[in-house]
Ligand SMILES: Nc1ncnc2c1ncn2[C@@H]1O[C@H](COP(=O)(O)OP(=O)(O)O)[C@@H](O)[C@H]1O
């Protein structure tokens with residue numbers, strides 16, 4: 001479904017991605033792991049059309065979407081849940097969701113909108129209880145649910161999730177990971193960026209380890225869980241050289 | 245059901261090539277970061293991992309030869325610290341040419357999976373009884389196939405050094421259904437079956453896999469006839485993985501290369517240039533998933549060609565022709581690989597000859613049951629006209645060195661200059677008249 005080849009992204013003169021190739025099969029969860037500043041968010045943001053300078057190919061179902069404006073990419077069925085959620089705090093839960101739908105079709109009918117909101121409430125019942133509450137008053141976990149819910153309002157086929165468990169208590173993080181699995185079961189394809197490498201690899205089929213804008217390891221999640229580079233860097237195991 | 249991943253071979257070329265590109269780029273970044281030799285050699289050519297934006301661009305990287313592995317022995321080519329290595333395999337019996345290959349946990353698991361694929365493509369299932377008649381110490385590929393057969397869930401009888409009659413009895417009594425062995429031992433067993441007028445149906449074999457060295461189509465028909473089962477070729481390389489790189493499927497029209505783990509190229513023997521698909525040349529392999537001992541454009545020394553058309557069996561992985569020749573004159577003698585250069589060095593040491601290199605021939609005859617090796621060496625008039633006793637002493641000394649250094653029991657014969665028929669460029673130093681080579 002998504003196939004990226006030799007993607008390079010720049011922020012002014014800083015090159016954040018140095019030729020990334022990766023793919024996500026239909027209905028799969030694929031995870032990107034790596035240290036802070038490795039370029040994971042840049043990959044998601046470039047796919048979502050939020051990085052203005054880039055080279056390479058981003059093929060969505062065979063068509064290159066690199067360089068298209070963000071709203072066109074949303075229309076093609078790609079939705080980003082950005083790092084740090086980026087909700088509209090002074091707006092209600094319901095309005096935040098409506099905004100997500102608006103991004104897809106400015107003139108969607110009210111009935112459609114309600115239908116989609118019900119789908120989100122089915123996934124996150126707590127949001128239904130709090131639909132009239134201001135987004136800024138929600139707990140961290142609830143905010144993350146809202147951020148995912150807002151993205152789902154555009155009925156994406158590819159969901160880009162940037163560190164959804166960041167800053168959440170372990171129980172809440174578990175809940176978010178369960179949601180990710182449920183979304184996959186509903187047929188959503190997911191590209192997931194996570195600091196919590198172990199949990200991400202447990203839900204994903206494939207993974208990529210990113211270091212300084214390059215892929216250094218690629219493979220099935222089971223392999224990555226046993227890869228020593230991964231263990232060392234992201235699963236918190238100690239390491240020192242033993243020869244020499 | 246067996247949980248063995250066929251590795252994208254049922255997909256299409258585009259998907260295979262995407263996976264190859266991703267893994268190639270990742271392994272290039274790893275070796276550039278972790279292996280000084282590769283870092284230096286890439287820099288020397290002013291090419292960097294970032295430059296490889298397509299599979300074709302791999303051509304810009306230097307190839308890696310056996311000599312490089314020897315020069316960086318023991319751990320110079322390792323891409324992970326030693327503590328992450330769970331198996332070490334030395335691939336040469338000669339100290340001066342030693343190479344040691346390391347494997348991480350993932351490397352072993354991948355090898356197991358690849359060996360399992362080779363067995364599956366020959367139709368091996370969990371209902372089979374797989375007899376691995378190979379000396380595990382001499383041929384490390386056996387261990388891979390052993391793990392692979394276990395992974396499939398078959399019953400496995402590990403190898404040993406039995407005589408053919410004992411081997412035969414065991415296979416008959418235990419109802420062995422799959423025989424995994426070397427061509428030489430298979431020929432020996434076939435000879436036993438023939439010479440004892442045993443009916444081909446006496447064994448319950450469903451398949452026979454031959455590994456470890458080259459063998460001719462006439463060997464295939466001979467074994468198929470005497471054991472009444474199809475014979476499959478399984479290719480490995482001691483510095484890459486000694487079994488499971490490629491294997492024949494039931495169609496037996498070339499060996500399917502496991503392209504999700506290996507990127508294969510064919511290069512011209514002399515220029516080293518990459519040749520177009522279908523042309524014959526030296527097989528060059530880049531490992532895409534190996535963690536401990538990755539190889540970039542490794543020159544295997546094996547001559548073959550590649551076919552990228554989807555096989556009748558539905559697998560889209562490239563197929564290689566059965567290997568029939570090597571670029572150098574490496575021979576297997578008694579399960580040990582011997583290079584004529586090693587023999588040359590011993591001769592030089594003993595007779596003290598400087599350049600030009602001594603002219604000699606390594607003549608191998610018979611089959612495994614009675615393999616005989618003779619080394620014929622041309623010596624100068626001066627030496628040859630020496631006393632017979634002196635000649636005998638030299639012969640004896642070389643014989644002893646060959647045995648001590650290479651483990652080969654050879655007959656040594658000194659001959660007058662001009663007595664050996666040689667081709668130019670040192671070819672013809674090996675004369676292999678053994679049955680397995682169809683000679
Ligand atoms: N908007 C930006 N402007 C300038 N530099 C940025 C910007 N966003 C990220 N970077 C830089 O790009 C590199 C990759 O960052 P990022 O993609 O956020 O990494 P990660 O998500 O893996 O932590 C870092 O060096 C970071 O400082």
Ligand SMILES: [Mg+2]
Nearest residue numbers: 040041042083
């Ligand atoms: Mg980030």
Ligand SMILES: [Zn+2]
Nearest residue numbers: 493495555557
């Ligand atoms: Zn086939």
Ligand SMILES: [Zn+2]
Nearest residue numbers: 253500559561
């Ligand atoms: Zn296949």
